[in-house]
Amino acid sequence: MGMAPKSSRDPLEFRKPPENLSVPEPEPPPREDDEQLYQELRELILAPEQQALKQLHQRVDDPASRTEDVGSVVAEAIQLRRKQGGDEALSAALTPTIETALRESVRKDPGTLADALFPVMGPAIRRSILETLRSFLESFNQVLDQSLSLKGLQWRIEALRTGRTFTEVALLHSLVFRVEQVFLIHKKTGLPLGHISAPSVAMQDPSLVSGMLSAIQDFVRDSFHTPREQGINRMNVGDLDVWIEQGPYAILACVVRGIAPRDLRDRMAEALENIHRDYSAQLEAFAGDSSPFAKVNQELGRCLGLRYREEAQARGFGFVYATAALIFLLAAGGIVWRAVQYSRWERLVNAFREQPGYVITSFGREGGKFVVRGMRDPLAGDPVAIINSSNVNPSAGVFYWGGYYALDDSMVEQRAVALLVPPTGTKLAVKDGVLEVSGTASASWVKEARAKALLVPGIRSVQFAPELEPVHLAFAEAKAAVEKSVIRFPLDSATLSSSERVSVREVAHNVQALVEAARALDQDISVEVVGHTDSTGAETSNLTLSRQRADRIVRELGQNGVAGRLLRARGVGVAQPLRNENTESDRGFNRSVTFRVTWANP
Amino acid sequence: MLQKKVCMLGSFAVGKTSLVRRYVEGIFSETYLTTVGVKIDKKNVQVDGKEVSMVLWDIYGEDDFQKMRWSHLRGASGYLLVADGTRKATLDKALELERRVREEAGAIPFIFVINKCDLLQDWEFDPTQAPELAGKNWSVLRSSAKTGEGVEEAFSLLARKMLG
Numbered sequence: 088m089g090m091a092p093k094s095s096r097d098p099l100e101f102r103k104p105p106e107n108l109s110v111p112e113p114e115p116p117p118r119e120d121d122e123q124l125y126q127e128l129r130e131l132i133l134a135p136e137q138q139a140l141k142q143l144h145q146r147v148d149d150p151a152s153r154t155e156d157v158g159s160v161v162a163e164a165i166q167l168r169r170k171q172g173g174d175e176a177l178s179a180a181l182t183p184t185i186e187t188a189l190r191e192s193v194r195k196d197p198g199t200l201a202d203a204l205f206p207v208m209g210p211a212i213r214r215s216i217l218e219t220l221r222s223f224l225e226s227f228n229q230v231l232d233q234s235l236s237l238k239g240l241q242w243r244i245e246a247l248r249t250g251r252t253f254t255e256v257a258l259l260h261s262l263v264f265r266v267e268q269v270f271l272i273h274k275k276t277g278l279p280l281g282h283i284s285a286p287s288v289a290m291q292d293p294s295l296v297s298g299m300l301s302a303i304q305d306f307v308r309d310s311f312h313t314p315r316e317q318g319i320n321r322m323n324v325g326d327l328d329v330w331i332e333q334g335p336y337a338i339l340a341c342v343v344r345g346i347a348p349r350d351l352r353d354r355m356a357e358a359l360e361n362i363h364r365d366y367s368a369q370l371e372a373f374a375g376d377s378s379p380f381a382k383v384n385q386e387l388g389r390c391l392g393l394r395y396r397e398e399a400q401a402r403g404f405g406f407v408y409a410t411a412a413l414i415f416l417l418a419a420g421g422i423v424w425r426a427v428q429y430s431r432w433e434r435l436v437n438a439f440r441e442q443p444g445y446v447i448t449s450f451g452r453e454g455g456k457f458v459v460r461g462m463r464d465p466l467a468g469d470p471v472a473i474i475n476s477s478n479v480n481p482s483a484g485v486f487y488w489g490g491y492y493a494l495d496d497s498m499v500e501q502r503a504v505a506l507l508v509p510p511t512g513t514k515l516a517v518k519d520g521v522l523e524v525s526g527t528a529s530a531s532w533v534k535e536a537r538a539k540a541l542l543v544p545g546i547r548s549v550q551f552a553p554e555l556e557p558v559h560l561a562f563a564e565a566k567a568a569v570e571k572s573v574i575r576f577p578l579d580s581a582t583l584s585s586s587e588r589v590s591v592r593e594v595a596h597n598v599q600a601l602v603e604a605a606r607a608l609d610q611d612i613s614v615e616v617v618g619h620t621d622s623t624g625a626e627t628s629n630l631t632l633s634r635q636r637a638d639r640i641v642r643e644l645g646q647n648g649v650a651g652r653l654l655r656a657r658g659v660g661v662a663q664p665l666r667n668e669n670t671e672s673d674r675g676f677n678r679s680v681t682f683r684v685t686w687a688n689p
Numbered sequence: 690m691l692q693k694k695v696c697m698l699g700s701f702a703v704g705k706t707s708l709v710r711r712y713v714e715g716i717f718s719e720t721y722l723t724t725v726g727v728k729i730d731k732k733n734v735q736v737d738g739k740e741v742s743m744v745l746w747d748i749y750g751e752d753d754f755q756k757m758r759w760s761h762l763r764g765a766s767g768y769l770l771v772a773d774g775t776r777k778a779t780l781d782k783a784l785e786l787e788r789r790v791r792e793e794a795g796a797i798p799f800i801f802v803i804n805k806c807d808l809l810q811d812w813e814f815d816p817t818q819a820p821e822l823a824g825k826n827w828s829v830l831r832s833s834a835k836t837g838e839g840v841e842e843a844f845s846l847l848a849r850k851m852l853g
Contacts, residue, residue: 276694276764278744294692294744298729302746305760306725375692375741375766 255287264345265393267327270297271362271383272338273373277301280337280373281383285391300329300340334359336370341390351390358386432457432484435477442468443495457484464493466501492544494520499545506543507536520545525552530560562604566684568597569614573665574640574680579624581635583643591640594682595647601684602653611687614649616640618658619665619681621674626660634658640680653687690733692742693851694764695844698757698790699771700782701750704804707834708771709747712844726758736848743848751782759793767798767851769843774803774812774831784821798850800828802843807833 146152168177193200242260246253267288271281277300282293304318318338322329330347332339332355339359341351362383363370369379432450436459439445444467449460457479463470470488474481492502500517509515512527522540524533533555540549553559572594574587583591598614605612618633618640637656645651665681666673697705706728713730726749733742746765751757762768770787772779783801790797803816816822816829828846832839 273764276692276766277746278692278694278764292731294731294742295729298694298744298746299725302725302727302729302761305758305763306727309758309760375694377690377692 263393264343264347264351266341266343266347266351266391268296268342269387269390270300270340270342271380271387272297272301272340273370274301274334274336274338276373276375278373278375278377280370280377280380281387283384283387283391285393297340300331300338304331304338330355332356332359334363336367336373337362339387339390351392354390358389361386428457428479428483431477431479432459435459435474435479438473438477439470442473443498444468444493445470446491446493458487459484460487461489462491463488464491464498466498466505467493494545496520499543503540503543503546507539509536517546520547522546522549523552524549524555526555528555530557530564533557533560558604558607562601562608562610565597565601565604569594569601569682569684572597572682573676575675576636576678576680578621578675578678579632581618581632581639583639588643591643592647594640595644595649598644598649598653598682605686612653613685613687614654615683615685616644616654616656617663617681617683618656619663619677619679620660621677622661622664622668623674630658630660632658633660636680690740690742691852692744693766693848695743695745695847695851696762696765696768697745697747697771698762698768698783698786699750700773700776700779703750703771703773703776703779704832704834705750705769705771706747708769708802708804708832708840708843709745711834711837711840713745727761732844734845734848736845736852739852741848741852743844757786759789762790762794765794765797767800767847769847770799770801772801772803774805774814774816775808777813780814780819780821798847800830800843800847800850802830802832802839804832804834806831806838807835 146156165177189200238260239257242256243253245251246256249256265285268284268290269282270279270293272278273280277298279293279297282297284290303322307313307319308317318333319331320333321331326344328343328347330341330343330351332352337359339355339362341347341355343351365386366380366383429452436447436450439459439461440447444464445461446463447459447461449458451458470486474486493499496517496519499520499522500515503515503517503522507515509524509526510528510532513524513532514526516523516525522543524536524540528536533551537549537551540546554563572590574583574590574594576582576587577584601612601614616637618635618637620629620633620636622629624632634656635658637658641651641654641656644654661677664677665679666676668674668677697709699705709728709730713732728747730745730747731742732745733740735741746761748757748761768790770783772783780803787799787801790799801816801822805812816831822829828850830839830843830846832843834840
């Protein structure tokens with residue numbers, strides 16, 4: 088057992104007799120047995136109280152017990168305090184704790200509070216976004232509609248003239264009505280309790296507007312001696328109407344642009360009634376603190392609204408459709424035009440593809456231009472001429488050509504002609520990479536062509552025609568050398584001059600070479616020696632003289648080693664003159680002998 | 690934020706509008722004053738850490754042509770009673786107005802402002818000696834809308850009195 092509190096009185100005191108009673112003799116000091124008895128007596132009398140006191144001490148000292156006690160009455164205590172009108176003090180006391188708890192909760196796990204608020208926040212956010220989008224689309228449609236019309240042009244001029252934005256002017260003209268601002272005003276003080284406004288509305292200070300509205304109402308009441316509960320229901324200022332709804336403690340004022348429908352009045356009345364129902368005590372006790380009315384703007388929001396002219400909308404839709412159709416037609420036209428252009432360019436590209444010496448590697452549009460990439464043989468046709476022959480606009484395209492050697496037969500043939508430069512009478516043809524050379528050509532050209540032909544890109548072999556083979560060429564050259572020889576004689580003579588004898592020896596040499604060339608061809612030749620005269624003198628004597636001249640040469644050739652069997656003399660007189668005799672020189676040329684080579688066995 | 694309606698009372702041409710103009714930047718045309726009988730302005734002030742929005746109703750002073758509209762006084766939390774130190778008659782009018790306010794609206798806080806202290810040499814009465822003010826225990830301030838002297842103090846003192 089613990090000690091009794093010091094402040095407690097000695098229990099024996101209660102046992103003392105009253106003073107006015109007779110007092111017995113003092114007792115001797117207690118013995119040890121008496122002390123024991125006292126102790127037992129004390130315990131007997133005071134034990135329940137001491138036990139209760141001890142338990143009370145333990146309960147007060149034990150935090151768990153205290154918490155249990157307070158917890159069981161805390162809700163009732165808060166309710167009692169609220170009933171006693173201590174809301175503000177209670178709020179002030181609890182706010183820091185609640186704010187701290189909220190902050191701590193968000194810091195620890197934002198998800199908990201987010202989950203709790205989700206059912207409220209989600210719809211509110213969605214509604215806000217939808218309202219904003221709807222408002223934006225309406226405004227956009229209006230502006231788009233009007234900006235494309237004649238009226239839109241007029242309004243644009245008006246906007247320039249008045250300094251307003253085009254959107255604002257368009258809005259003002261196309262509105263049936265719009266509630267631009269809503270004021271909730273305390274009737275007695277004229278102070279604003281709440282205020283909201285439509286987007287993009289220029290606002291004055293709500294306190295001042297509310298005050299002036301109240302002052303004007305007072306002015307009208309004083310002027311016309313109307314009862315206090317009555318007041319102005321409507322004011323008109325220029326484009327604006329102010330609709331006023333009177334309540335016992337507050338008035339609701341809507342600033343309307345345009346002509347509002349009747350049901351706005353009903354909405355105002357309903358809103359004002361709801362406000363008086365929900366805030367009656369606060370309205371009555373209002374002394375300047377508008378914080379209890381923080382949520383009143385939700386109710387005021389019901390009075391905001393707008394409507395556009397239907398005819399403007401109908402026409403607007405017409406314009407929108409017409410605009411859409413125009414845009415569609417323009418787009419379709421653009422697509423068709425592009426397709427036609429593409430088709431033309433595609434045809435041009437195909438023309439290049441068909442053209443020898445061109446290879447197209449890519450074709451398409453890049454950066455709004457047609458781009459053609461490919462390779463071109465240097466000898467291919469002029470690309471500008473090909474483009475000009477098409478019906479495309481050259482400035483709409485760009486060409487990039489790389490160089491290469493085309494292997495088409497025609498291109499290879501052109502290349503061979505350009506490189507070998509065949510003489511007149513020589514024909515070159517390429518077929519499957521084989522160069523075929525025919526016609527007549529000198530042995531030297533043939534020799535050079537034979538050496539250079541395989542250097543021409545695209546030629547893999549060369550075929551010369553038989554007449555261009557070396558043996559044939561040698562025979563032809565020897566024959567030509569003989570047949571071009573002319574041995575000249577003096578007037579009326581078959582005598583050879585010494586210089587002509589030298590020429591005859593050369594002819595003899597050529598005839599022997601000719602015989603050798605003919606032998607290489609397994610042929611025999613015969614050389615006809617033809618005597619000529621000029622036209623002077625008698626025909627018979629000329630014929631004789633020409634024969635004498637031919638015979639003279641035959642003998643001379645024989646003397647120079649030419650077998651006589653190869654030679655045959657013939658005199659033609661003036662029948663086959665070498666030149667027309669216009670001059671003495673011409674006549675001197677006809678006084679000659681010529682040679683004609685024929686096959687011995689044709 | 691706390692809002693308080695404050696009225697400016699006083700005789701015609703004592704300088705009420707000038708005091709308000711000195712105190713705030715007005716946005717309404719002053720023609721309202723002569724047509725409706727009041728011009729309203731606003732001033733936010735800090736009083737002991739609290740922000741108070743004072744909505745000032747500058748009420749047209751009475752003259753031979755126009756009576757003051759007492760309806761404008763309704764709901765006021767306080768008022769500035771303004772007199773012109775250079776015109777003794779405005780003191781008498783102020784006394785009358787104060788009595789009338791007490792009858793109409795009860796005892797509401799006010800400050801008695803004697804304006805035009807920049808013309809002190811022309812004053813027709815000394816508020817410290819004026820027998821009319823003796824024993825009234827009014828808060829009296831001297832002001833000058835011209836120099837700004839006492840203007841802020843008058844409004845601040847009134848704000849403090851209104852908040853009790």
